[in-house]
Amino acid sequence: MNNKLEYIKQLSFFNSLTDEQLSVVKSISNIIEYPNGSILYYENDSYNKIFFLISGLLKVYKIDKFENEIFLYHIHKNSLISELTTLDNDSISCFSNAEFMEDSIILEVNFTELKSKFLHKNILNNEFINEILLKTQQLHCVVNRELVFDATAKVAFMLSSDLEMFNKLKRHEVSFMLHIQPETLSRVLKKLKRSSIIQVDSSEIFICDKIALQNIYRGE
Numbered sequence: 001m002n003n004k005l006e007y008i009k010q011l012s013f014f015n016s017l018t019d020e021q022l023s024v025v026k027s028i029s030n031i032i033e034y035p036n037g038s039i040l041y042y043e044n045d046s047y048n049k050i051f052f053l054i055s056g057l058l059k060v061y062k063i064d065k066f067e068n069e070i071f072l073y074h075i076h077k078n079s080l081i082s083e084l085t086t087l088d089n090d091s092i093s094c095f096s097n098a099e100f101m102e103d104s105i106i107l108e109v110n111f112t113e114l115k116s117k118f119l120h121k122n123i124l125n126n127e128f129i130n131e132i133l134l135k136t137q138q139l140h141c142v143v144n145r146e147l148v149f150d151a152t153a154k155v156a157f158m159l160s161s162d163l164e165m166f167n168k169l170k171r172h173e174v175s176f177m178l179h180i181q182p183e184t185l186s187r188v189l190k191k192l193k194r195s196s197i198i199q200v201d202s203s204e205i206f207i208c209d210k211i212a213l214q215n216i217y218r219g220e
Helices: 004-009 019-027 111-117 125-148 151-161 163-168 171-178 182-194 210-218
Strands: 029-034 039-041 049-055 057-063 069-076 097-100 104-110 198-201 204-207
Touching (some): 004 019, 004 029, 004 104, 019 029, 049 111, 069 125, 125 151, 151 171, 151 182, 151 204, 151 210, 163 204, 182 198
Antiparallel strands (some): 039 097, 049 104, 057 069, 057 097
């Protein structure tokens, strides 16, 4: 395993810190490796530490009353994982489940110590605000996908916002994530191809007209 400090420096969240401050982060944190398929936390868990994804991929989801998995979003490397709703409490509640989709590396930081040594001194506050705003934007996207978008808009939005993930997954996995039938996904892709918005080459999708694709889910 590489030096802990080198891992911390890979996270843009800590870019504004001095070498001395980075050493403090190092002293209150741990690096943990997780294999593909393992669980970071379950809904209703509570921790006094926050998690950052250094490398790998994480799937965030909820379980409905019928034990069905409801996909919310993916978290990519160089991101804050924890679902922060306040900086006042030392304990962070989990409002969803998080499962690793690849072998991943996590930085976990003692939240109480982080607040004492940084936030209470107005250090890293802007970074936290930006991360909370990004989480809010992710949830807005989930609301649009589940309550506003039709099947075509759902597919167009994922192609536009996360083409790499779309191409990485099998078609039935994409259908499951978007909560549409595989046959519906196939029809939408064929329609987008006929309109010259996308091109399909050996099952890999290429975007030919990004503006037209965005107009589909923007309603323009």
